[in-house]
Amino acid sequence: MMCLLKIRGMLEQMSVIERKLADFILDNANLLRDYSSQQLADAVGTSQSSVVKFCQKLGYKGYPDLKLAVSEAVITASTLNRDSPELNPVQSDLFTLVEQLQFSLHSHLRGILDVNDEKLLLDAANSVNQADKILISGFGASNIVAQDLQFRLLQLGKLAILHSDPSLVVQMASTLNSNSVMLLISESGQEPDLLKLARYATHKNIPLISLTSYKTNALSMAATTALYALSGDENERINPILVQLAQQHLCHILYLLLCQRHNVEHQLKTPAEIDDLL
Amino acid sequence: MMCLLKIRGMLEQMSVIERKLADFILDNANLLRDYSSQQLADAVGTSQSSVVKFCQKLGYKGYPDLKLAVSEAVITASTLNRDSPELNPVQSDLFTLVEQLQFSLHSHLRGILDVNDEKLLLDAANSVNQADKILISGFGASNIVAQDLQFRLLQLGKLAILHSDPSLVVQMASTLNSNSVMLLISESGQEPDLLKLARYATHKNIPLISLTSYKTNALSMAATTALYALSGDENERINPILVQLAQQHLCHILYLLLCQRHNVEHQLKTPAEIDDLL
DNA sequence: CTAAGTATTGAATAATTTATTCTAAATTAG
DNA sequence: CTAATTTAGAATAAATTATTCAATACTTAG
Numbered sequence: 001m002m003c004l005l006k007i008r009g010m011l012e013q014m015s016v017i018e019r020k021l022a023d024f025i026l027d028n029a030n031l032l033r034d035y036s037s038q039q040l041a042d043a044v045g046t047s048q049s050s051v052v053k054f055c056q057k058l059g060y061k062g063y064p065d066l067k068l069a070v071s072e073a074v075i076t077a078s079t080l081n082r083d084s085p086e087l088n089p090v091q092s093d094l095f096t097l098v099e100q101l102q103f104s105l106h107s108h109l110r111g112i113l114d115v116n117d118e119k120l121l122l123d124a125a126n127s128v129n130q131a132d133k134i135l136i137s138g139f140g141a142s143n144i145v146a147q148d149l150q151f152r153l154l155q156l157g158k159l160a161i162l163h164s165d166p167s168l169v170v171q172m173a174s175t176l177n178s179n180s181v182m183l184l185i186s187e188s189g190q191e192p193d194l195l196k197l198a199r200y201a202t203h204k205n206i207p208l209i210s211l212t213s214y215k216t217n218a219l220s221m222a223a224t225t226a227l228y229a230l231s232g233d234e235n236e237r238i239n240p241i242l243v244q245l246a247q248q249h250l251c252h253i254l255y256l257l258l259c260q261r262h263n264v265e266h267q268l269k270t271p272a273e274i275d276d277l278l
Numbered sequence: 279m280m281c282l283l284k285i286r287g288m289l290e291q292m293s294v295i296e297r298k299l300a301d302f303i304l305d306n307a308n309l310l311r312d313y314s315s316q317q318l319a320d321a322v323g324t325s326q327s328s329v330v331k332f333c334q335k336l337g338y339k340g341y342p343d344l345k346l347a348v349s350e351a352v353i354t355a356s357t358l359n360r361d362s363p364e365l366n367p368v369q370s371d372l373f374t375l376v377e378q379l380q381f382s383l384h385s386h387l388r389g390i391l392d393v394n395d396e397k398l399l400l401d402a403a404n405s406v407n408q409a410d411k412i413l414i415s416g417f418g419a420s421n422i423v424a425q426d427l428q429f430r431l432l433q434l435g436k437l438a439i440l441h442s443d444p445s446l447v448v449q450m451a452s453t454l455n456s457n458s459v460m461l462l463i464s465e466s467g468q469e470p471d472l473l474k475l476a477r478y479a480t481h482k483n484i485p486l487i488s489l490t491s492y493k494t495n496a497l498s499m500a501a502t503t504a505l506y507a508l509s510g511d512e513n514e515r516i517n518p519i520l521v522q523l524a525q526q527h528l529c530h531i532l533y534l535l536l537c538q539r540h541n542v543e544h545q546l547k548t549p550a551e552i553d554d555l556l
Numbered sequence: 557c558t559a560a561g562t563a564t565t566g567a568a569t570a571a572t573t574t575a576t577t578c579t580a581a582a583t584t585a586g
Numbered sequence: 587c588t589a590a591t592t593t594a595g596a597a598t599a600a601a602t603t604a605t606t607c608a609a610t611a612c613t614t615a616g
């Protein structure tokens with residue numbers, strides 16, 4: 001990492017040729033990757049052996065050693081710069097797009113433990129773990145999340161039920177009791193059908209976990225355990241994606257918590273494992 | 279940059295010797311700096327030429343090229359780790375869990391543009407953009423991804439069709455023609471039902487986009503445009519989640535690309551906007 | 557100012573490292 | 587079981603890197 005600084009520091013006590021080499025390397029550190037000692041010599045107008053001797057004088061074993069050190073310096077510098085993704089005009093549109101998406105995602109997910117108290121998450125995991133069955137519901141993008149969660153719970157041997165038809169979900173809900181859990185997912189927390197379910201849960205004393213965006217809303221108010229998925233990206237395209245992914249992320253955390261405490265015999269029923277049994 | 283992930287992702291399709299090499303490199307990435315191809319061969323118990331061929335197979339020019347890439351990965355990782363909050367022993371298990379999940383996710387998604395050529399992504403976006411209808415299919419976890427994509431395409435006014443029943447999907451496929459697009463999602467790329475669809479697509483000259491894990495497989499071979507979602511986290515719980523999220527991420531990128539080029543009148547039919555119209 | 561000593565340079569060459577070729581073995585497909 | 591393809595390694599070619607050495611320049615002491 002100190003490589004370039006080291007070279008710069010020794011500039012003064014160098015001979016003419018050495019200095020030319022040093023200048024070239026400092027100016028083209030990022031290109032050195034693709035230069036052989038001979039090519040570097042040619043570029044600077046000197047001999048290959050002088051290049052090697054230059055390297056050794058700087059304390060490196062030889063040319064490849066210097067080259068590696070320079071590359072590392074370049075990488076370190078660019079990695080450090082990259083954390084706040086500034087728009088590189090050379091880079092393509094696509095690159096920028098992906099960069100922006102990933103950056104937003106990263107910063108959104110980071111906050112998830114700030115918004116959801118550790119205790120709440122553990123409570124939620126406990127409820128689900130002890131439940132005889134879990135009714136999951138969500139519409140629109142939240143339905144995707146719901147299915148994701150169902151898929152994972154089923155793999156753990158937990159009976160997770162779900163339907164995209166609101167009236168059937170109500171029918172399903174009637175099979176629940178206070179040993180079950182209802183888990184309702186909604187961005188707004190205002191979905192009428194989900195609120196109906198929530199009222200039913202309250203009435204029947206069924207534990208209710210809500211997963212909504214971060215604001216007080218009818219659904220989270222009714223919940224035994226209220227989880228929140230952050231939203232708020234300024235880009236109107238990206239925001240819905242982020243909300244959904246934040247919801248999924250919470251579900252995945254829940255799933256991983258369940259993995260930790262679930263008895264071994266049911267673990268990891270991957271399709272492949274199930275196939276083996278059949 | 280994603281060199282190590284790339285290697286890990288290809289572990290499964292490697293021969294014994296290749297695998298030994300890969301394992302050694304993954305275990306000793308930080309030591310590779312000081313190994314020549316011959317030394318590496320000795321350490322692993324193979325021939326120098328096999329080392330070189332291994333490098334070339336992975337897409338590198340030769341051994342020095344791989345070595346440099348690995349060094350870069352090591353540097354990048356250690357630089358990133360220095361930034362990301364290191365594991366505080368006081369912090370709870372939950373915190374560690376979330377941290378690990380987020381870190382893996384972050385590093386996985388970063389590599390997506392390394393594995394998928396820009397041109398391929400644009401090709402895929404173009405095909406979908408011009409298609410009169412898009413048949414999407416995927417089973418298991420990939421079905422979640424498929425539904426996610428369907429949801430977003432429908433919001434753009436693109437007719438995306440999908441069904442979880444394989445035999446119905448085949449019926450649906452019969453409504454496609456060469457102006458349509460088929461988009462098949464599978465981790466393994468071996469799902470028999472999807473391969474059947476792929477053959478049908480080839481036969482009927484329907485453009486086929488595949489989305490599989492990074493390795494050559496029957497499905498990607500048959501595809502007009504093959505996209506890849508990296509896999510390879512060492513944790514058996516986390517890996518399936520990462521694979522799925524990588525697939526979703528690719529779909530989201532595709533969606534955002536489509537947003538850019540789609541005509542305005544159809545844009546962003548959110549449930550709320552649709553409600554307003556009714 | 558000169559001559560001896562020292563440092564610098566590059567051509568030639570040695571040594572090492574990397575890449576390719578080709579054959580034999582192994583695996584796979586038919 | 588045979589043919590075809592793939593894989594591995596020995597031999598070798600090619601390339602890159604390091605050293606030697608002779609020539610030149612530069613320094614300094616006389």
